[in-house]
Amino acid sequence: MxxxxxxxxxxxxxxxxxxxxxxxxxxxxxxxxxxxxxxxxxxxxxxxxxxxxxxxxxxxxxxxxxxxxxxxxxxxxxxxxxxxxxxxxxxxxxxxxxxxxxxxxxxxxxxxxxxxxxxxxxxxxxxxNPSAVPTELAPTDMIGKLVEGLQRSSSRLAEGVSAVLTKAKLDTQTLDDLEELLITADLGAPASARIRAALSKERFGKDITTQKVKEALAAEIAAILSPFETTHSPFEGPGPRVILFVGVNGSGKTTTIGKIAYNLSAAGHKVMLAAGDTFRAAAVEQLKVWGERCNVPVVARETGLDAAGLAYEAFERAKAERMDVLLIDTAGRLSNKTELMSELAKIVRVIGKVDPLAPHETWLVLDATVGQNAIAQTEAFRHAAGITGLVMTKLDGTAKGGVLVAVTDRHKLPIRFIGVGEHADDLQPFSAHAFAHALVGLRTL
The missing domain is CATH 3.30.70.1430 (Multidrug efflux transporter AcrB pore domain)
Structure with a gap:
């Protein structure tokens, strides 16, 4: 939970x-x-x-x-x-x-x-028979889960740090090598340059060890990410809280919605799901399976019908049934398809007719395996749907976990959740310090 x-x-x-x-x-x-x-x-x-x-x-x-x-x-x-x-x-x-x-x-x-x-x-x-509700993760437990989930990314960085530290002191060549390592680990050139500058200012010419460099890297990465971590529940407030999920095909939107519904239901929230991916029958069925698993209602229509109309219907029904949270799935769409992005904007407008403040949150679900392409995706969806938060999935299946730093550094958007596994509790609220330490392979804060 x-x-x-x-x-x-x-x-x-x-x-x-x-x-x-x-x-x-x-x-x-x-x-x-x-x-x-x-x-x-x-x-x-x-x-x-x-x-x-x-x-x-x-x-x-x-x-x-x-x-x-x-x-x-x-x-x-x-x-x-x-x-x-x-x-x-x-x-x-x-x-x-x-x-x-x-x-x-x-x-x-x-x-x-x-x-x-x-x-x-x-x-x-x-x-x-309710599923066992896990207690809130302690920092060390969260680090362990993240280190395991980010193993590919952390191994790449840890091995790289060990390879470039061939001298007892931090000099210009070592700093250059570290900056290049960060760029190849998908942290992005601007963030990597700032991290290099910070290390140069604080540690240049000083004795160094691999452990000290990892700790310094974690501190600098956390400094970049900390303003954008989630420190309170985005589901609190007068219901129904409407959250719209957008992203490209295969990013993990439907699974993310299911995991969130599972956790919210276990915490006592009244949740409703809307199967707004009306183009894919499989997506509708997948959301229905999650609804059955979580014991929450799912609003769905036949394949091919208007997604905006379904979103409107779901919102009206969620209000009538006094739901706490309405989670709306949408069809995956390529960010360069103008007509599909226009449809997404229509969904946002239609929901706004029910409540001018809705959707209260619009979350872009990003697949970590796409690397730097996530930056372009974020740019496109921000213009179409007014993104208010990011969810990054599949961090356990890639060595490109550092891309979360690059996306955040570029777009300055809150990070709501990160996914580091297949289970419902592998979707975790984002913690900058925990993520930064896990990314460089440190198991303790």
Whole structure:
């Protein structure tokens, strides 16, 4: 899970709870969409967790009321909905909400959710077993994960540093060799020149070791990146927070969205996904798989339909269902295709009709394996979509991890996340110092 902690309770509206346990009867005209069972081993524990689960159930999207039946070690909670509501949709979002509830209970109770059929009988039962939620990574743990993920890039730099340090003191030739090494490691000429100048000013003529040079390089790289690291959650604020994802084909947009949804859902956020890549049926199906895995709803249309219209529909629905976050996928597009970039601008305009401040964030997903081409991609997408942040993926599959320094140095954009592996927790909020140390192969801050 991301290191910003659980969703703040004051973000969610708190409806008035209606429950038989409180002596309030619900009108029979309100059908129920699901039955949530809570089981405990200790009756005293039921008095503690029962009200918590009832309040969380009442806050679920589409739930208009609840009816609770208490037994000594269990509660059966009927989730009621409006007569014209879609019970299937409410059941889907209830499953997602139940996953978040189970995570907050931390093993104190067992949850099962049963779908309600049209005739009022109960259908399939689903045991709600939240995935283990990892604690926030300590700096040393984060360094270890990053060093492993950036192994190709860090090995290239570490071996290069060892190769150029043939003298006991830092002289002009060694500085020239280090600058050339940084350029070939994709940090970019401007950043490499500034790092060289800083090393020359502080360490010229002094005794040096490979370790000291690595530490100096890490410090200078961190100084370049620190103004652009993510220090707070970009998902906080009045919902739904709309985040648009853009990038070229194959950059990893859909997978990135899935990983973010997974982490946000585990942290208790109500998340909705929009499959805006209407050109590729595979992308839509991939996002649906992530939605099922995360127990979050996915708004999708048939292949080839208007992406801007889908984005508008998803935003309206996210508002109606009081979602915290709406993540919108878009079709991958080459940055030199004018008509496709114009379509992207149209999506931004259409979303703005629902809320002038939306999209609240537009993130460009960059594939680290493309190296210096990432700079040109960023330039093109900034003009088309007003980029507010970067996500760099596939850092574990390339020796070109230094390109993140070059892109940031050129475009001065915040770095939201970096991806160093296939697992959901391999997508991490960006830390300048952790990244800089890992890039040069240092395992401690």
């Amino acid at each position: 991301f290191g910003w902690g659980k969703k703040k309770p004051n973000q969610a509206a708190t409806p008035v709870m209606a429950s038989k346990a409180d002596g309030v009867e619900i009108a029979n005209s309100h059908p129920f969409a699901a039955l949530l069972n809570v089981q405990v081993d200790d009756p005293d524990m039921l008095r503690e967790v029962g009200p918590l689960v009832e309040a969380a159930a009442m806050a679920m999207t589409g739930v208009t009321g609840i009816e609770s039946t208490y037994e000594p070690t269990s509660i059966a909670i009927r989730l009621l909905c409006a007569p014209d509501a879609d019970p299937d949709l409410i059941f889907l979002t209830a499953r997602a909400g139940s996953l978040a509830i189970a995570g907050t209970l931390e093993g104190r109770a067992r949850l099962t959710i049963l779908e309600a059929r049209a005739d009022g009988s109960l259908g399939h039962a689903y045991a709600i």
